[in-house]
Amino acid sequence: MRHVIVFGATSAIAAEVCVRWAARGDRLHLVGRDPDKLAAVAARCGGAEVTTASGEFTDLARAEALAREGIAALDGRVDLVFVAHGDLGDQALSEHDVAEAARIVQTNFVSVLALLIPLADALERQRSGTIAVITSVAGERGRPRNYTYGAAKGALHVYLQGLRSRLWPAGVTVTTLKLGPVDTPMTATHAKNALFAAPQRVARDIDRAIARRRAVAFVPWYWRPILFVVRHTPEPLFQRLGFLSGR
Numbered sequence: 313m314r315h316v317i318v319f320g321a322t323s324a325i326a327a328e329v330c331v332r333w334a335a336r337g338d339r340l341h342l343v344g345r346d347p348d349k350l351a352a353v354a355a356r357c358g359g360a361e362v363t364t365a366s367g368e369f370t371d372l373a374r375a376e377a378l379a380r381e382g383i384a385a386l387d388g389r390v391d392l393v394f395v396a397h398g399d400l401g402d403q404a405l406s407e408h409d410v411a412e413a414a415r416i417v418q419t420n421f422v423s424v425l426a427l428l429i430p431l432a433d434a435l436e437r438q439r440s441g442t443i444a445v446i447t448s449v450a451g452e453r454g455r456p457r458n459y460t461y462g463a464a465k466g467a468l469h470v471y472l473q474g475l476r477s478r479l480w481p482a483g484v485t486v487t488t489l490k491l492g493p494v495d496t497p498m499t500a501t502h503a504k505n506a507l508f509a510a511p512q513r514v515a516r517d518i519d520r521a522i523a524r525r526r527a528v529a530f531v532p533w534y535w536r537p538i539l540f541v542v543r544h545t546p547e548p549l550f551q552r553l554g555f556l557s558g559r
């Protein structure tokens with residue numbers, strides 16, 4: 313039985329992942345900011361052993377405390393840390409309002425560090441375990457559509473790269489999960505196209521990537537070749553391709 317901590321457990325994607333892990337008999341500690349939503353996810357986890365804790369992750373002291381309390385809730389052994397929270401924010405507002413830009417970076421990047429710093433130390437001391445973090449294909453190249461959020465997720469990619477090499481000698485795996493668009497509350501107002509994935513399919517792919525101890529996984533897989541092209545398109549051409557560089 314694995315001991316698992318999930319941050320942002322009320323996310324549509326994380327909830328699906330939690331249901332899978334509960335069915336497999338994992339012991340889960342679910343962390344989010346809304347106690348009622350957390351209780352609903354815990355109820356979906358059926359007969360598994362589940363504890364919950366809530367707090368606002370952009371309160372960095374609270375986030376750090378939630379991480380430490382999570383380790384204690386699992387009796388000091390953590391096999392898997394899964395970080396799933398995130399917020400697109402208001403891109404247009406963030407272009408002119410420093411507070412909104414800072415809020416987006418705090419939610420998608422800095423709060424993740426506040427959770428990971430105590431947990432990375434714990435897993436390093438333990439000399440085992442996996443840290444898996446959801447990022448986004450938006451972090452691969454800045455685009456007007458979501459570049460504040462993308463910058464925060466891109467910074468997270470670099471942070472996780474460094475953490476992976478730091479923890480490698482201790483036998484701890486760090487998995488970066490680069491998700492493409494998923495049909496969840498986060499994208500409720502977005503026009504859907506064939507590249508949108510369902511949360512259940514994404515949960516299956518995340519579970520698989522973690523089980524295979526992948527360093528970096530594109531979810532679904534087809535974002536790897538798409539992003540290869542997007543990343544390597546020269547700037548002058550990129551500017552002329554409205555579907556990429558436009559809003």
Ligand SMILES: NC(=O)c1ccc[n+]([C@@H]2O[C@H](COP(=O)([O-])OP(=O)(O)OC[C@H]3O[C@@H](n4cnc5c(N)ncnc54)[C@H](OP(=O)(O)O)[C@@H]3O)[C@@H](O)[C@H]2O)c1
Nearest residue numbers: 322323324325345346369396397398448491493494496498
């Ligand atoms: N949906 C997509 O197209 C897409 C694409 C690429 C990457 N992602 C990433 O996938 C992950 C899951 O997102 P989702 O699509 O499942 O969206 P979602 O259902 O809207 O979930 C977002 C989660 O983040 C939590 N959250 C946001 N701000 C928070 C804060 N300040 N403190 C604590 N928790 C906070 C939310 O808590 P509440 O439930 O309390 O609101 C919720 O659990 C995120 O990291 C997102 O960036 C999503």
